[in-house]
Amino acid sequence: MTLFDVAIIGGGLVGCSAALHLCRRDASVVLLERRYCGSQASGVNYGGVRQQGRHLAELPLARRSRQIWADLKTLVGADCEFAATGHLKLARSENEMAALEDYAERAREFGLKLELIGSAQIRERFPYLGGAVVGGSFCAEDGHANPRLVAPAFARAAEVAGAEIREGVEVLQATHDGHAFELRLFDDTVLRARRLINAAGAWGSTVSYWFGEPVPEDVMAPNMCVTDPIPYFLAPNLGVCGGDIYVRQIRRGNIIFGGGVGVADRNQIKARPLADITTQAVRLAVGLVPRLATAQVIRTWSGIEGVMPDGLPVIGPSETTPGLFHAFGFSGHGFQLGPGVGAVLSELALDGVTPTALDLFRINRFQRPHEIEISTPGDATKLMTEPVPARARSN
Amino acid sequence: MPSIVIIGAGPAAVRAAETLVRAGIRPTVIDEAPVSGGQIYRRPPPGIVRDPKKVYGFEAARARRLHRAFDDLREQIDYWPDSVVWSARDRELGVITKSGPRNLVWDRLILATGAMDRVIPFRGWTLPGIYTLGGAQVALKYQACVVGERPVFLGTGPLLYLVAYQYAVAGVKVGAVLDTASARAKRGALFGLVTGGGMFLKGLYYLAWLRAHGIPMISGVRPVCAHAGPEDAVRELEWQDARGSLHRTACDSVAMGFGLRSETQIADLCDIPFTFDMSQRQWMPTQDSHGRAAVEGIYLAGDGAGIKGAAAAELSGERAAHALLHDLGHARSAKNLEALNKRLRRFERFRRALDEKAFKFPIDLAVSADDNLMVCRCEGVTAGELRHAARKLGVTEFNRAKAFTRVGMGRCQGRVCSPAAAEILADTLGVPLEAVGRIRGQAPIKPVPMAAFLHGAAS
Numbered sequence: 071m072t073l074f075d076v077a078i079i080g081g082g083l084v085g086c087s088a089a090l091h092l093c094r095r096d097a098s099v100v101l102l103e104r105r106y107c108g109s110q111a112s113g114v115n116y117g118g119v120r121q122q123g124r125h126l127a128e129l130p131l132a133r134r135s136r137q138i139w140a141d142l143k144t145l146v147g148a149d150c151e152f153a154a155t156g157h158l159k160l161a162r163s164e165n166e167m168a169a170l171e172d173y174a175e176r177a178r179e180f181g182l183k184l185e186l187i188g189s190a191q192i193r194e195r196f197p198y199l200g201g202a203v204v205g206g207s208f209c210a211e212d213g214h215a216n217p218r219l220v221a222p223a224f225a226r227a228a229e230v231a232g233a234e235i236r237e238g239v240e241v242l243q244a245t246h247d248g249h250a251f252e253l254r255l256f257d258d259t260v261l262r263a264r265r266l267i268n269a270a271g272a273w274g275s276t277v278s279y280w281f282g283e284p285v286p287e288d289v290m291a292p293n294m295c296v297t298d299p300i301p302y303f304l305a306p307n308l309g310v311c312g313g314d315i316y317v318r319q320i321r322r323g324n325i326i327f328g329g330g331v332g333v334a335d336r337n338q339i340k341a342r343p344l345a346d347i348t349t350q351a352v353r354l355a356v357g358l359v360p361r362l363a364t365a366q367v368i369r370t371w372s373g374i375e376g377v378m379p380d381g382l383p384v385i386g387p388s389e390t391t392p393g394l395f396h397a398f399g400f401s402g403h404g405f406q407l408g409p410g411v412g413a414v415l416s417e418l419a420l421d422g423v424t425p426t427a428l429d430l431f432r433i434n435r436f437q438r439p440h441e442i443e444i445s446t447p448g449d450a451t452k453l454m455t456e457p458v459p460a461r462a463r464s465n
Numbered sequence: 466m467p468s469i470v471i472i473g474a475g476p477a478a479v480r481a482a483e484t485l486v487r488a489g490i491r492p493t494v495i496d497e498a499p500v501s502g503g504q505i506y507r508r509p510p511p512g513i514v515r516d517p518k519k520v521y522g523f524e525a526a527r528a529r530r531l532h533r534a535f536d537d538l539r540e541q542i543d544y545w546p547d548s549v550v551w552s553a554r555d556r557e558l559g560v561i562t563k564s565g566p567r568n569l570v571w572d573r574l575i576l577a578t579g580a581m582d583r584v585i586p587f588r589g590w591t592l593p594g595i596y597t598l599g600g601a602q603v604a605l606k607y608q609a610c611v612v613g614e615r616p617v618f619l620g621t622g623p624l625l626y627l628v629a630y631q632y633a634v635a636g637v638k639v640g641a642v643l644d645t646a647s648a649r650a651k652r653g654a655l656f657g658l659v660t661g662g663g664m665f666l667k668g669l670y671y672l673a674w675l676r677a678h679g680i681p682m683i684s685g686v687r688p689v690c691a692h693a694g695p696e697d698a699v700r701e702l703e704w705q706d707a708r709g710s711l712h713r714t715a716c717d718s719v720a721m722g723f724g725l726r727s728e729t730q731i732a733d734l735c736d737i738p739f740t741f742d743m744s745q746r747q748w749m750p751t752q753d754s755h756g757r758a759a760v761e762g763i764y765l766a767g768d769g770a771g772i773k774g775a776a777a778a779e780l781s782g783e784r785a786a787h788a789l790l791h792d793l794g795h796a797r798s799a800k801n802l803e804a805l806n807k808r809l810r811r812f813e814r815f816r817r818a819l820d821e822k823a824f825k826f827p828i829d830l831a832v833s834a835d836d837n838l839m840v841c842r843c844e845g846v847t848a849g850e851l852r853h854a855a856r857k858l859g860v861t862e863f864n865r866a867k868a869f870t871r872v873g874m875g876r877c878q879g880r881v882c883s884p885a886a887a888e889i890l891a892d893t894l895g896v897p898l899e900a901v902g903r904i905r906g907q908a909p910i911k912p913v914p915m916a917a918f919l920h921g922a923a924s
Contacts, residue, residue: 106865219869222858222868222869237859297915298876342554344554345551345552345554345559345568348552348908348918349918352915352918352919356915356916356919362915363915363916363919364914364915365915366876366913366914366915367909367912367915368875368912369874369878369907370907
């Protein structure tokens, strides 16, 4: 029986990026995806490639990932419609503006440059904004990409680099027998690997549970909408403080927006937008950019995303099983991180260490919450700048 | 009182509503059109009075009966005209009405969502002046407009001849009626067609009338190209006859349709499992022999549940209502169900002769599309891009093709392009049509202006 260097459970962006990065270092890799690569959260999300507004603990990872986004064409042979159009985070009150100013200052320590724009200037530069906006924070490096294309592009590049990408293959159980990981597949065949990466997204806690690491992972379904094409006018990816609405326009003219959550059923693997949430999102989007009232909604959709109680992903080595590495529960903002997380996982699996800071993402933080403070450089409460909107946001 | 909702106001929906009202139920009828009648018996807008004989021809009496039946019900139903059901989930419908978005919870739901033309792309098919047969017919029935002064009718199926006849009777100079089905196929279907009785005779009459008026009718045709005139609108249709000779017919419009496809998006959003219907070459919501859908509380009727025509739709509408009543404990409905099924069975042989023999869907036309032919006009996706996705990107299924190429992702959500696109995918992959699956239904099933969500408040 083949003994793979690394087996990956989950063909989302994280798993596909890990596969590619591992193959580039000549590891033998098998990736197991129950459906199609990028068919859940990685493929159906909003498509924001955003560093701004993230929990500060995510910024080192987001910075690293951003470099990979810049090299996408070289790495996977396609730019996946990634465009650094900037991300504009808007304040609709003075308090919110103050929060943006505060964040900008903290983010600077991580090398993220944010431009603060006051009420006098904001309408001059972005004349299409509605009346409620009092100011904003602009991150020129950020932008957006087409989520439907990214994970499959990584999967194809990984395949070319030598990975075995197996779609339509469900893993029923995984164990470690003392020598290697053993994965029992849907057809009762067994597969063996030296290392195992758990990139199973909303089902990541199932895999971690197999190895004695239960974590409280919930699910959510971002409520996404798209309009027919209208003349291109909206360059930056727009977000707001609180995260109740986010809007972007792609070059061909369609407006993509989201806000709130639909319904997700993890067992049935089914997610749906909700009529009332769509109605609410339309109203908020038109409030933010009034000229959208003339567009028509042509489609809504959703997918299943794993959500952790603190809104931060689980990334890092298992506490129970050497050779097992987790990366799941991205809580609605994993798309930008995905490529970088794949690179980090390849280092963990092959070298045992990574230069990127992951301390706050440890899997054991839920069983023993006090450890979070011990392992965190600096003040943990200070890092929690924006814990609230995680559930209502998708990249 | 349980909330009983009927979607549609065509022949199936009207008879369903009537049957429910007779049993003492007050259903809600939601319809996109401002006036009842469905597509087949579509009425002129309020304020315009036209002689039904002129609008409906042979069907005038039937149309009048149906319209009167519905008008008589008006006080006994809750009628939501001008209302689009744009979303459906669990037992709740999202509806856009003239006064804003509304939600409606149902206990029992009858879907009578009708059908639309099946389209096959050919070179030039997106030129201005090219319509579907149904579109051309609605223009005539609804507002006494025509799509052109010299139209050519192209495609296959009974509707092809009916609409050509209706245009000719209205005084329009019909350039030609071009049928992709061969004359031999139609002769071969004769035995089955005869079982249609009156329907068959009416068909023969249309043919004879068109022939007597010197309108060219050619069978075994393949469309080659719609050529544009100086104003970029269609001016000429180039086609090939059964022997392979090329012809050009001057025209200012083309009405085309290759049979009908059921409108099943709401059934899909209601999570009804689908089954592949070989005769219709379409995935259809699963139902039992009385029109009960495979989801409890939902009933299917009319062409939306399977193309059988308007006369059968009235019966299946009544049947759906009786199935519903039966499930509510109305004992007498059982007898009606059997009687209706007996009458409906008579349509089956005729329908099979039409669909499987006389006017077969020209699969070869769909799959022979040139690589540079645009198949999905909303998103500008070519046949070549679909083939590339199947050959090079590992696409084996329709929704994956959609994710990679954008096919079916635009305004019409695949209602126009998916029949041909699915044939192309299946042909490229060398698998039967059902193996590529079907495009997933997503709300809104038709485009909704953002402004429509703004006024009023969701109840």
